[in-house]
Amino acid sequence: MQKFNRPTSYASQPEERWKKWETQQPKAQNAIWDTAPGYDLIPEVDLPMFHSLFLDGTHSSPPVTPLYGYMWVRHCGLGTKWVNIALSLPTCYGWEWRYINGGLYVAFLVVRDPNERKEREVRFxxxxxxxxxxxxxxxxxxxxxxxxxxxxLKEFDPQKATALDFWRHNWELDEAYQKMWEIHFFGMQTSYSAWILLEEECKKRFGMNDQAPEFQDMMRGFENEVYKIDKELWLLSKQAIEMGLGDIFKQYSPEEVLSKLLDSAKGKEWKERFEGFLHQYGWRMVRMNDLVDPYWLEKPSIPLKIIKDHIVGGIADRKDYPLDEKRKELTQRREAAVKNLLERVPPQDKEWFSSLIKLAQAASVYSEEHDLYCELTCQALMRRGYLAIGNRLAQAGAIDRPEDVFMLNPWEIESSILIPSHNDQRWITRRRRAEWEGWVERFIKEGEWRPPVYTDRPEGLPEAVEKDLLPSMDPICVKIIIGELPTPKEGIKADIIGLCGSPGVAEGPARVIINYEELDQLKPGEILVCPGTNPAWTPAFNIAGGVIADRGGTLSHTAIIGREYGLPVVVNTFTACQKIRTGQRIKLDATNGAVYLLD
Incomplete structure (x- = not known):
């Protein structure tokens, strides 16, 4: 990774401006305003207001860029407040976000007055x-x-755009992101609230929480748009073999495959099918945590690698799609679990329970499908638009390269976009890039190094969770972003404990993977150990024998995909990536949230 220790590292002959900057460095440093104005985490200011801000490791690992950080803390927070006001969520007004060291930290605005909670519950x-x-x-x-x-957004043509068009598109991207979050949270808060309400009823009536196998059986075996796309990739891999093209995928890298396919009529035919697939599904980011990675249309080798892995790994040789096979079994178990639960419910409550179960089940489907329609698609278009803006700024010398636009926030972009040759932003982008790359490099070397919480509570994290997280009863924070704190079950003496994301037991060698780019190292049957997963990691669930994630709750991507694939999954272990080494033999008792180190 390239180092950016000081602004002069970009040129062998520093400009006069930078020579002056060097002599006045302390003054210049103070002149650089914060990365996310109004949203930078300042403990002295923020803790008296909020008491505790929790790291969202699910969405900011590895550390995110300043542009993405600013967009997230501003619009995600507005989205929660907008929806929580509209729905009158009984226990939480919304979230307040802050950005520091590439981390996204969240404070939950708890409704603490019992009478107000009752009033809001009626409206909710x-x-x-x-x-x-x-x-x-x-x-x-x-x-x-x-x-x-x-x-x-797709109508924007950078080649024909005027300076005013670029200015306008900057704010169209901003508005689109805000609209996405509003829609995003209406679906999440309603379905996830139903999940929590159902869990609370099950606890009171049957002594069963959402980690119980009986509860989780009710919540799996569903189809959704994301799984359909995954199946389309499998079908393309299967068609490649049937058309005699398998050896091309085996012999050449994903970057080389398309050009090699042009050597035959069958290859050209398959390529046309693949391009049709990209036309329909190509506006998809690899992951939903930043704008720095390419989307499928921009880099077709990403979905081609999935197809190649299906062919090389033998998945394309299967008669039926693996998830379809598993879904038949899971659907039967789901229907039986729902039937068994409703038989235990008094007749007068059955209709309410049935409605609650149905909406809670929607959470599993919506959680994955909204990733596609909200973050993955919206952010692909944001990346396209901001890179076009970055190219304009770089050509005029306002920044060093198009990607440096990710070091700015929309207001800073606005200040340069109309006449970029007269508004040099490199004094900002160079420092921020150096900082951001330092955060990422440290994350790769050390794992999660940022504190899990900033708090003024005397007892630290446990008290912060007890007083500032759990009282919010916010379904997204409790079930995805932060997750509940794991506690060992009676009689369980495990080396590592977490939450049951998907029940089951697995034993085998561990494979510790920090970044999704390393997934090709995963071998069949190995137990994947990772910080957390997002849609970019889904192909690994076809290979792994089980999954352990340091972050996430029972409605996290890791847990939901694990349930659909029938894999044992433990989430929110916090320390598994640090305590487990690749090749080490481990036992995963996901049903009890337990991990045992066998050697």
Whole structure:
């Protein structure tokens, strides 16, 4: 990774401006305003207001760029407040976000007055009725709204755009991101709240939480748009073998495959099919945690690698798609689990319970499908737009390269976009890039080095969780972003404990992987140990014997995908990546949230 220790590292002959900067460095440093104005984490200011801000390791590992950090802390926070006000969520007004060291930290605005909670609960039960009755219909309409927003963004043509068009597009990207978060949270807060309400009822009536196998069986065996795309990739790999093209994928890298396919009629035919797939599904980021990675249309070798892995790993040789096979079994178990639960519910409560189960089940489907329609697609278009802006700024010398636009926030972009030759932003981008690359490099070497919480609570993290996280009863924070703190079950003496994301037991060698780019190191049957997963990691669930993640709750991507693939999964271990080494033999008792180091 290239180092950026000081601004002069970009040129062998520093400009006069930078010579002056060197002599006045302390003054110049003070003149550089914070990365995310109004949203930078300043403990002296923020802790008296919020008491505790928790690291969202799910969405900021590895450390995120300043542009993405600014967009997230601003719009994600606004999205939660918007939706929590509209729905009158009983226990939480919304979230307040801060950015520091590439980390996204969140404070939960807890409703602490019991009387106000009761008043809000009445309004919430009214507001959630349409979602109980027709969650899927509402989601389909919202997908239509998002698709219209995205269609407009796609109309932007950087080659024909004027300076004013670029200025306008900067704010269109900002507005699209805000709209995405509003829609995003309406679906999440309603379905996830139903999950928590159902869990609370199950605890009171049956002594069963959402880590119990019986509860989790009710929540799996579902189809969704993301799985359909995964199946399309499998079908393309299968077609490649049937058309006699398997050896091309085996012999050449994903970057070389497309050119080699042009040597035959069958290859050209398959390439046309693949391009049709990209036209439909190519606006998809590899991961949803930043803008620095390419999307599929930009870099077709990304989905081609998945196809290659299917062919090389033998998955393409299977008669049926693996997830379809597993889903038949899981569907039967789901139907049986729901039936068994409802048989234990008094007749007068069955209708309410049935509606609650149905909406809670929607959480599993929505959690994956919204990733596609919200973050992955929106951020692909944001990357395209901001890189076009970055190219304009770089050509005029306002920044050193197009990617440096990710070191700026939209207001700084606005200040340069109209006449970039007269507004040099390199004094900002060079320092921020040096800082960001330092954070990432440290994360790669050390794992998670940022504190899990900034708090003024005397007893630290446990007290912060007890007083500032759990009282919010915010379904997203409790079930995804932060997750509940794991506690060992009675009689369990494990080396590492976590939460049951998907029940089951597995034993085998561990494979510690910090970044998704290293997934090709994973061998069949190995137990994947990672900070957490997102859609970029999904192919690994076809290979791994089990999964352990340092972060996440029972509705995290890791847990949901594990349940759909029938893999044992433990989440929120916090320290597994540090304590386990690749090749070490381990036992994963996911049902009890336990990990044992066998050697």
């Amino acid at each position: 039960r009214e507001a959630i009725v349409p979602y109980l009755e027709d969650f899927q219909g509402i989601w389909e309409r919202n997908k239509g709204i998002l698709n219209n927003v995205y269609a407009h």
